[in-house]
Amino acid sequence: MKTICICGGGSLGHVIAGYLGAKEDVNVNILTRKPEAWCNSLEILTPENSTIYANLNVISQNAEEVVPDADIIILCLPGYAIKDELMKIKPYVRKGVYVGTVFSSTGFFFEALKIFDKSVSLWGFQRVPFIARTQEYGKSANLLGYKTRHNIAVENCDNKEEFRQLIETLFDCPTKLLNNHYEASFTNSNPILHPSRLYSLFSEWNENVYYDHQFLFYEEWDNTASNYLISMDKELFDVLEKLPVSKGYLVPILEYYESFDATSLTKKINSINGFKGIKTPMIESEKGWQPDLNSRYFQEDFMFGLRYIYETAHEIGVSVPTIDKIYAWGINISQKAKNRI
Numbered sequence: 001m002k003t004i005c006i007c008g009g010g011s012l013g014h015v016i017a018g019y020l021g022a023k024e025d026v027n028v029n030i031l032t033r034k035p036e037a038w039c040n041s042l043e044i045l046t047p048e049n050s051t052i053y054a055n056l057n058v059i060s061q062n063a064e065e066v067v068p069d070a071d072i073i074i075l076c077l078p079g080y081a082i083k084d085e086l087m088k089i090k091p092y093v094r095k096g097v098y099v100g101t102v103f104s105s106t107g108f109f110f111e112a113l114k115i116f117d118k119s120v121s122l123w124g125f126q127r128v129p130f131i132a133r134t135q136e137y138g139k140s141a142n143l144l145g146y147k148t149r150h151n152i153a154v155e156n157c158d159n160k161e162e163f164r165q166l167i168e169t170l171f172d173c174p175t176k177l178l179n180n181h182y183e184a185s186f187t188n189s190n191p192i193l194h195p196s197r198l199y200s201l202f203s204e205w206n207e208n209v210y211y212d213h214q215f216l217f218y219e220e221w222d223n224t225a226s227n228y229l230i231s232m233d234k235e236l237f238d239v240l241e242k243l244p245v246s247k248g249y250l251v252p253i254l255e256y257y258e259s260f261d262a263t264s265l266t267k268k269i270n271s272i273n274g275f276k277g278i279k280t281p282m283i284e285s286e287k288g289w290q291p292d293l294n295s296r297y298f299q300e301d302f303m304f305g306l307r308y309i310y311e312t313a314h315e316i317g318v319s320v321p322t323i324d325k326i327y328a329w330g331i332n333i334s335q336k337a338k339n340r341i
Contacts, residue, residue, distance in 0.1 A: 001025050001026070001027060002025060002026050002027070002071045002072065002166075002170075003026075003027040003028075003029065003057070003069050003070050003071050003072075004020055004026060004027070004028050004029070004070060004071065004072045004073070004074065004170075005028075005029040005030075005031060005066050005067055005070035005072070005073045005074070006028060006029070006030050006031070006074050006076060007031045007073060007074065007075045007076065007077060007085050007089065008031075008032065008075060008076035008077040008081070008085075009030070009032035009033070009034060009037075009038070009137070009138070010076055010077070010134070011132040011133050011134045011141060012076040012102050012128060012130065012132045013030070013032075013076035014042065014044070014132065014134050014137075014138075014140075014141035015044055015130050015132035015141050015142075015143050016074060016076060016102065016129070016130070016132075017030060017042060017054065017056060018042040018043070018044035018052050018054040018141060018143075019044060019052060019054075019130070019143065019171075020054075020170060021042060021054030021055060021056055021057075022044075022052045022053060022054040023170070026170070027057040028054065028056050028057055029056070029057050029058045029059070029060075029065075029066035029067075029069075029070060030056060030058070030059040030060070030066065031060065031061070031063060031066050031067065031085075031089070032059065032060075032061060033061055034061075034137075034138070035059045035060050035061050037137055037138040038056070038059045038138035038139075039056075039138055039139050040055060040056050040059065041053065041054070041055055041056070041139075042054045042055075042056060042138075042139065042140065042141075043139065043140040043141075044140070044141055044142070044143050045135070045140070045141075045142045045143065046143050047143065047144060047145060047146070052143075063088050063089045063091075063092050064091075064092050067089045067092035067093060068092045068094065070093075070094075070097060071097060071098070072097070072098045072100065073089065073093070073097060073098065073099045073100065074100050074101070074102055075099075075100065075101045075102065075108065076101075076102045077101075078106065078296060078300055078304070079106030079107050079300045079303070079304025079305065080299060080300060080303070080304055082101070082106065082107060082108055082111055082112075082304070083107075083111045083115075086099070086111060086112055086115045086116075087115065090115060090116065093116070093120055095119040095120065096119070096120075096121070097120060097121070098121045098122075098123050098154075098157075098163060099112060099116065099120055099121070099122055099123075100122065100123035100124050100125075100152075101123075101124040101125065102124075102125055102128055102129070103124070103125060103127070103128050104124035104125060104126055104153065104181070104184035104185045105126075105184075105185055105186070105187045105189070105190065105191055105305060106300060106304040106305055107185075107304045107305075107307070107308050108122075108124050108185070109122060109124060109153070109155065109181035109184065109185050110185070110308050110311075113155065113181075116156070118156045119156075120156060121154060121155070121156045121157040121163070122154070122155045122156055122157075122181070123152055123153065123154040123155070123157075123163065123167075124152065124153055124181070124184050124185075125150060125151070125152055125184070126150075126151035126152065126153070126178065126183065126184040126187070127147065127150075127151070128147075129146075129147055129150055129171055129173070130143055130144075130145065130146060130147070131143075131144040131145035131146075132144065146173065147173060148173070148174075149173065149174050149175070149176065150167065150168075150171060150173050150174070150175040150176070151175070151176045151178050151183075151184065152164065152167055152175060152176070152177060152178065152184065153177075153178040153179075153180060153181045153182075153183060153184035153185075154177065155180070155181050160177055161177065164176075164177045178246075178249070179244065179245060179246050179249075180244060180245070182240075182243050182244070182245050183245050183246065183249045183250075185308060186236065186239070186240065186243075186245075186250070186308075186309060186312075187250065188232075188233050188236055188250060188252075188253050188256075190301050190305055191301055191305030191306045191308075191309060192229060192232040192233060192236060192253075192306060192309070192323075193229060194297045194301040194305075195228075195232070195301055195302060195305075195306050195326050195327070195330055196225050196226075196228040196229035196232060196326070197217060197221060197225045197229075197280075198280075198291070198297060198298070198301075198330065199225075199228055199326045199329060199330070200222065200224040200225035200228055201215060201225075201280065201291070202291050202333075203329060205290075205291060207290075209290070210285075210287045210288030210289060210290060211282070211288055211289040211290070212288055212289070213289060214279050214280060214282045214284070214289050215279070215280040215282070216277070216278065216279060216280070217275070217278045217279060217280045218269050218270065218272065218275035218276070218278055219270055219275065219276060219277075219278075220270075221266055221269045221270055222266060223262045223263060223266050225266075226262035226263075226265040226266045226269070227262045228322060228326065229253060229265070230253060230254065230261075230262060230265065231322040232320075232322050232323055232326065233252060233253040233254075234252075235313070235318075235319075235320040235321075235322055235323050236309055236323075237250075237252060238313075238318050238319070238320070239309060239312060239313045239316070239318050239320065241318075242316045242317075242318055243312075243316070253265070257269065280297075281295030281296075281297045281298070293333060293334060293336070298330065298333065298334045299334055301330075302327065302330030302331055302334050303330075303331065303334055306323065306326070306327050306330065307327070307331075309323060310323055310324070310327045
């Protein structure tokens with residue numbers, strides 16, 4: 001019998017708790033700020049219109065009640081909450097426990113490697129295992145989509161293959177073991193995609209500037225954003241050249257979007273059905289529209305996404321002028337928003 005502790009009560013926390021909790025040989029504990037809103041039974045609706053029923057073990061806001069008996073811990077949290085959560089659970093994590101994250105590109109490994117010694121194994125998904133939406137908080141959620149393959153990184157572990165097999169069994173999906181945490185942490189998706197677009201839209205913005213509409217993030221994507229994205233992608237690959245990663249683990253942005261220059265990339269991004277209707281994070285007032293500096297696009301993708309690419313580049317001496325410029329702008333504007341809260 002394995003005991004798994006889910007940290008966080010968001011959509012992924014609900015779905016993973018329900019998916020794993022339905023297995024006969026798994027107990028699921030929940031660490032959440034709102035334990036009173038949870039039921040001990042959870043329902044998960046699948047894409048096949050079937051329902052997974054799960055019974056949860058212990059639900060608490062106190063780490064000492066749910067962490068000590070855990071064999072595996074999974075953080076289902078945004079980047080800004082990771083460090084604090086790791087510090088919260090650290091006193092109750094046993095040696096040999098696997099502490100991990102549902103998504104690695106918001107700094108989990110960089111923070112966890114500082115906080116835990118080598119007696120604690122660290123692991124993380126390269127991409128989230130499910131597309132998830134909460135239906136009724138603490139009671140039900142929708143599993144909207146599966147991945148056909150999972151990639152995970154594992155550090156501080158002598159039996160990585162055994163753990164890979166365990167994750168493959170738990171999530172019922174072929175699972176590949178990455179060479180190291182860099183391959184799970186560094187991606188050319190949100191950490192450079194969102195900042196490229198935000199900088200192209202708002203680099204000249206100040207508090208006295210208002211816009212007449214809320215921009216569509218992708219359908220109105222332009223060549224300026226594409227050029228920034230292509231430049232940041234190249235700089236990311238310059239960083240990866242100096243790191244112990246496998247060639248080809250990450251596909252360059254132009255290849256990924258089947259494009260060859262900024263113009264073709266813009267046309268491709270404008271036309272993707274899954275991107276249609278997604279709006280830029282903005283706030284409306286009587287004077288017009290302004291960027292929502294408290295949205296996760298600002299508060300997460302700069303400070304807990306692009307940050308680790310920027311810091312690693314400077315640590316290993318790789319020149320990244322476009323990343324430097326966009327990161328400095330994003331940190332400045334995001335920090336101003338935090339200071340006003």
